[in-house]
Amino acid sequence: MSAALAETSAGQDSWLAAFAARERRLANDCPRWLHGLKRTALARFAELGFPTTRVEEWKYTNLAPLARTVFAPAAYFPHAAPQSPCWVETLGGVVVRTLNGAPVTAAGERRFTIGSLRTAWQQTPELVERHLGRYAAFDRHAFLALNTAFFDDGVLIRIADGAVLDEPLVLVHYLSPYDEAPPASHVRTLVLAGRNSQAGIVEAWTGPDGRLYLANSVTEAVLGEGAVLDYVRLQLEGDQAYHFSALHVHQGRASSLAVHTVLLGGRLTRAEIGAVLAGEGASTALNGLYVARAEQHMDNFTTLDHAQPHSTSVELYKGILDDRSSGVFHGRIIVRPEGQKTDAVQRNKNLLLSRDATINTKPQLEIYADDVRCTHGATVGQVDADAIFYLRSRGVGYRDARRLLTLAFAQEITERINPPMLRERLNAELLARLDATQGGVP
Amino acid sequence: MLEIKNLHAKAGDKLILRGVNLKVRAGEVHAIMGPNGSGKSTLAQVIAGRDLYEVTEGEVLFEGRNLLELSPEERAREGIFLAFQYPVEIPGVSNLYFLRTALNAVRKHRGQEELDVVDFMELVKERVKLLGMNEALLERPVNEGFSGGEKKRNEILQMAVLEPRLAILDETDSGLDIDALKAVAAGINAMRSPERAMVLVTHYQRLLEYVQPDFVHVMADGRIVRSGDRELARELERQGYAWLEQEEALAGEGRT
Ligand SMILES: Nc1ncnc2c1ncn2[C@@H]1O[C@H](COP(=O)(O)OP(=O)(O)O)[C@@H](O)[C@H]1O
């Protein structure tokens, strides 16, 4: 047996051992159905292990170093205060924090509640059982299986039928290591948006720089008939983090979802979105921006499943890659036989700021209906030399010209993000990161 | 102000400028005419610092300094302005933001304070009016979706805002209808001053009816082959460039 394989299974064994150590507490803490779900999920992970690059959907993302790392479950501190607050909290809105996967605050009123998932499964078990684990299928997915097996708590967001929220719900996930072992945190979120409700959610992940950790996050969201949800997802992890996040959405009739994903931090990121347009006339907009430098790797994997007639999706992902960083965009669009009159547009544009940066982009269209419009396109390019010279000939320095053009490229995504204050801050944030790259003046 | 001596420049393996000599003093307006492909734009781009072209021989002095060792942005800050024959589109950057960034870069270099948005808007609106330009173009991305005439006026607007010491206008008159041509000419004339020099690169003598040049030069095959006053431009208008090319061919034989 090769050394690598032995190490991999040592990493895998550590998850099984960690689960066994918690079994007794789980039996006391969870309703029987949830305990059963967790045991099934763990068993599935034991069979699957982490995917290798031989698996088509993971071809460009090498998990071998992650797979052989022995992580310890991040300590469960339901009442601890988080470390220094992340800037996202200063944007206003209703802020709720989690630490190592458990909410430390809660909020709510007539129109919405945002609080502990654990409290919910204790107090309203039927509600949680009806949804939890129904949309994020773990039977073919190691990270979803691990998250399901290991979450101790999580966040439940409920938006009442017909409620119109005038402020965004801001959910910030902190990770705090408590000893030397690299921690793994499994954030679980369930969003239930009632019929004809209108809401905005801003969700952010953050953790310390210089520390190896795994943030493994799964969100399930259900949009009732006519619901409108604007969902911003910000990956602001520490520079050594492994970040996995999955958002699985079930969209009802005539519901409308917009997701804006921004990836800035971490060493290796896999950000997945799966939306099932399960009701007639549902619409989905997926916007993505990934900004990578140094050795960062960012993998975007999205699936839009048009299961009913007259649904529309618009997808635009843009990548900015500097130094030796690498990016992946893999966009699946499925149109089921029932999905007549589907209108789906997918675009992926990439800006390579260095000769050593790489991008792999892959559209995957699976169309089983005949009366549909589906288009896709991908571009990869450098900063426009003519535009650089034009700016320089007006007195703008080379570096500033490059920043300006790079920002203009990113702004096509950031200008769609609300609240407006967040746009400004994100623009500044991504410039600061690009300024810190090794790229020099030619 | 500007002195070009025996300038040779190439793009890749292709030698384009083959010994240009030109002297421009403050307050003067020069016109450079010549057939397509004679190297007029190359000369303008070399003066602005485009790195597509390599200078292989000769020198360019600006206010007595070696211009060729300055970066494009340093040249601009020193007061050189090139109105592009083909202005570049910059998606995602508003015309206003572009102008303000450029102006503040130049002001900073001159030791002037950066202009705040209010003062800047005042300045720009005044210049826009002078050029009879559509104010809505200010909010749009730089040159994106502009008509040919709008692009050319936008170049003149940039000149009017940046107030250079030496302006080189590369075929700013081409593709303009008569109203646009008059507006552009009015903009150029308003910028004429004893401290400022201008070089108008043009294909036709049309612009020169509205902007009176002090000197007219004819470029052919990478060199200035003839210099004179306004009368030369009229002669060219009557006779075309064919006679020049014949003379040039003879001269070329003499050289080799
Ligand atoms: N970047 C370049 N690479 C190769 N050839 C060029 C380049 N720029 C100009 N040329 C060539 O040099 C000659 C002069 O071009 P140009 O300076 O644009 O002439 P003009 O402006 O007088 O019409 C033309 O033959 C043109 O094709």
Ligand SMILES: [Mg+2]
């Ligand atoms: Mg030309």
